[in-house]
Structures are given as C-alpha cells and as structure tokens.
Amino acid sequence: MTYRLYYWDGLQGRGEFVRLALEEAGADYIEVARGDEQDDLGTGAMIDVMNSKSEPYPPYAPPFLQDGDLIVSQTSNILFYLGPRLNLAPSVxxxxxxxxxxxxxxxxxxxxxxxxxxxxxxxxxxxxxxxxxxxxxxxxxxxxxxxxxxxxxxxxxxxxxxxxxxxxxxxxxxxxxxxxxxxxxxxxxxxxxxxxxxxxxxxxxxxxxxxxxPNVAAYLESDRRLPYNETCVFRHYPELDKDVR
Missing domain, CATH: 1.20.1050.10 (Glutathione S-transferase Yfyf (Class Pi); Chain A, domain 2)
Structure with missing residues (x-):
C-alpha cells in the first residue's frame, strides 16, 4: 500500500527526515500537500485531516504519515514506525x-x-x-x-x-x-x-x-528534493553565522 506523507508544500523541514527514509528504502509514497495525486487537494487535504471531527486522534501538526487507516504523527514516532517496515531499524x-x-x-x-x-x-x-x-x-x-x-x-x-x-x-x-x-x-x-x-x-x-x-544520491538530484529556503526550519542568515575554530 502507498504511504501518504503530509507536510507543508515547499519546505524540507522536519518532513525531510521522513522523506530520506522513504527514498532510501525505495518505498512507494506520495506527498499529499504537493498534489501528488489528482484527487488530492494539496495543502487543503492536509488541513482537513488535522481538523477532522471524525478522526479520533487527529495529528496536531505535520509531518504525519498515513498507512491505510493508521495515522502516525511526530517525526521520531513516524521513523520508529517505518524503521522495521523499511528495513531501516536495528534487527535487535x-x-x-x-x-x-x-x-x-x-x-x-x-x-x-x-x-x-x-x-x-x-x-x-x-x-x-x-x-x-x-x-x-x-x-x-x-x-x-x-x-x-x-x-x-x-x-x-x-x-x-x-x-x-x-x-x-x-x-x-x-x-x-x-x-x-x-x-x-x-x-x-x-x-x-x-x-x-x-x-x-x-x-x-x-x-x-x-x-x-545510490538512492539518496538520486533523490538529492531529483525535483522531489526541495531546496533549502528562508521560510523553513534551517535558514541561512549571514548575520547569524560566525567563524569558529
């Protein structure tokens, strides 16, 4: 079944940690907010899930991942869930x-x-x-x-x-x-x-x-890899940077 990843369109942010795992594993996934499916409504579809009255445990904020009927929120929690399924967790x-x-x-x-x-x-x-x-x-x-x-x-x-x-x-x-x-x-x-x-x-x-x-390198060269920018978690403001030894 295709994983559905929800994160803000145009931002790497915390969603990038999940993307890297999915890409390395060659997993089948779509990004809902980016409109990867014709019947998706982009960011609106993501907001609908967050504001859902029918979902008993709606996620507070992206990223969150949908696997069938299950919705898993929080980056670390998502990776804890995906790790064994993608062969990216310790066997012990x-x-x-x-x-x-x-x-x-x-x-x-x-x-x-x-x-x-x-x-x-x-x-x-x-x-x-x-x-x-x-x-x-x-x-x-x-x-x-x-x-x-x-x-x-x-x-x-x-x-x-x-x-x-x-x-x-x-x-x-x-x-x-x-x-x-x-x-x-x-x-x-x-x-x-x-x-x-x-x-x-x-x-x-x-x-x-x-x-x-190979999978990571191919992903980084693809248009699926969003560029860093100054509306995201990691921002480059020269005035905040400094030389250290």
Missing part, C-alpha cells in the same frame, strides 16, 4: 529504543536550530527579533553545536558494532537523519561548520557515506 529489538532515543535527541537539536532565528516567538517575523536571534545564534554556535556533536561523535565512536553507523552494524534511519542534520547545519551556518570535519571526523565520514548511497 532493544537497539530500536536506542535508535529512537538518538532520533529524539536529533529532534531536540533541530528545535534549537529553529530557535536561533525565532528565539522570542514563532508568530513574530525574524525581522522583529533580530537582536535576540543574534544572541541565540551565537550561543548555539559556540556551545550547543559542540555539545550535541561531541555527544553524537562519541556515540558513533563507541558503537560496539563499529563506527560506520550510529546504531548497530547496518544503515538505519538514524544515519539518514544525522546526514540531514549535518547537511542542514552546513546550509544554515557555513562559516561555523567550515571545520566540522576536523572536529568530528567520524560524523563527517558518516555524512559523506550517506551522500554516496
């Missing part, structure tokens, strides 16, 4: 919870990245909070990126199955999500990330290995 059940924990930690960092340009209120324009954004972005670059990345580098290095994957000895959705996180940070903070490979060589190697996977 206990490690699936480890993978989920890492994915939730990635989600924490994604939220902090978003808050660099919207530190006061999501309902305000960036231009209304630029001074606060500069303070938040400086702290994010100086303290939060290193703290998160030192942790992820250590997890990768200490993996008992080897330092090729974040969890276990085969590719999982966590590896794909780590690729996306690093890639997006390179877009948002190119100056701050200039020496990323020197500080975190194993994470950089993981990023490059995922980049070379």
């Amino acid at each position: 059940e206990s490690l699936r919870y480890v993978a989920n924990g890492l994915q939730l930690t990635i989600a924490d960092m994604v939220t902090e990245a978003h808050d660099t340009h919207h530190p006061l209120a999501s309902g305000m324009y960036y231009e209304e909070q630029k001074d606060a954004a500069k303070v938040r972005a400086t702290d994010f670059i100086d303290h939060r990126i290193p703290k998160f990345m030192r942790y992820f580098e250590r997890v990768l290095k200490q993996n008992p199955a080897g330092d090729t994957h974040m969890v276990g000895d085969t590719l999982t959705y966590v590896d794909l999500s780590m690729f996306q996180l690093i890639d997006a940070l390179h877009y948002a903070f190119p100056r701050a990330m200039k020496h990323f490979g020197e500080h975190y060589p194993k994470l950089a190697a993981l990023h490059d290995a995922v980049l070379k996977r």
Whole structure:
C-alpha cells in the first residue's frame, strides 16, 4: 500500500527526515500537500485531516504519515514506525529504543536550530527579533553545536558494532537523519561548520557515506528534493553565522 506523507508544500523541514527514509528504502509514497495525486487537494487535504471531527486522534501538526487507516504523527514516532517496515531499524529489538532515543535527541537539536532565528516567538517575523536571534545564534554556535556533536561523535565512536553507523552494524534511519542534520547545519551556518570535519571526523565520514548511497544520491538530484529556503526550519542568515575554530 502507498504511504501518504503530509507536510507543508515547499519546505524540507522536519518532513525531510521522513522523506530520506522513504527514498532510501525505495518505498512507494506520495506527498499529499504537493498534489501528488489528482484527487488530492494539496495543502487543503492536509488541513482537513488535522481538523477532522471524525478522526479520533487527529495529528496536531505535520509531518504525519498515513498507512491505510493508521495515522502516525511526530517525526521520531513516524521513523520508529517505518524503521522495521523499511528495513531501516536495528534487527535487535532493544537497539530500536536506542535508535529512537538518538532520533529524539536529533529532534531536540533541530528545535534549537529553529530557535536561533525565532528565539522570542514563532508568530513574530525574524525581522522583529533580530537582536535576540543574534544572541541565540551565537550561543548555539559556540556551545550547543559542540555539545550535541561531541555527544553524537562519541556515540558513533563507541558503537560496539563499529563506527560506520550510529546504531548497530547496518544503515538505519538514524544515519539518514544525522546526514540531514549535518547537511542542514552546513546550509544554515557555513562559516561555523567550515571545520566540522576536523572536529568530528567520524560524523563527517558518516555524512559523506550517506551522500554516496545510490538512492539518496538520486533523490538529492531529483525535483522531489526541495531546496533549502528562508521560510523553513534551517535558514541561512549571514548575520547569524560566525567563524569558529
């Protein structure tokens, strides 16, 4: 059965973590808000699901995934559901919870990245909070990126199955999500990330290995891969970026 992915049209955002898993697995899916089916109503169809009175547990916000009658919301939860079905989860059940924990930690960092340009209120324009954004972005670059990345580098290095994957000895959705996180940070903070490979060589190697996977590479070259832009979670504002060593 075809998976139906719901996320805002024109944005990578948190939906990109789910897209990468679906693309790597070669799964059959459509993006409802992008009008991938003639009988879909684009973004309106997504809003209808969120506002549904007949759906007992409507999703709060995208991304959410529909598999038959089941609707699964929240990025980490979606990947926890899809992982075993797409052969992108550890085969050992206990490690699936480890993978989920890492994915939730990635989600924490994604939220902090978003808050660099919207530190006061999501309902305000960036231009209304630029001074606060500069303070938040400086702290994010100086303290939060290193703290998160030192942790992820250590997890990768200490993996008992080897330092090729974040969890276990085969590719999982966590590896794909780590690729996306690093890639997006390179877009948002190119100056701050200039020496990323020197500080975190194993994470950089993981990023490059995922980049070379045939399905991922084909997806990145396709029109299904939406470009980064300044209405999304990861935004590049030069005034928020800075050089670090």
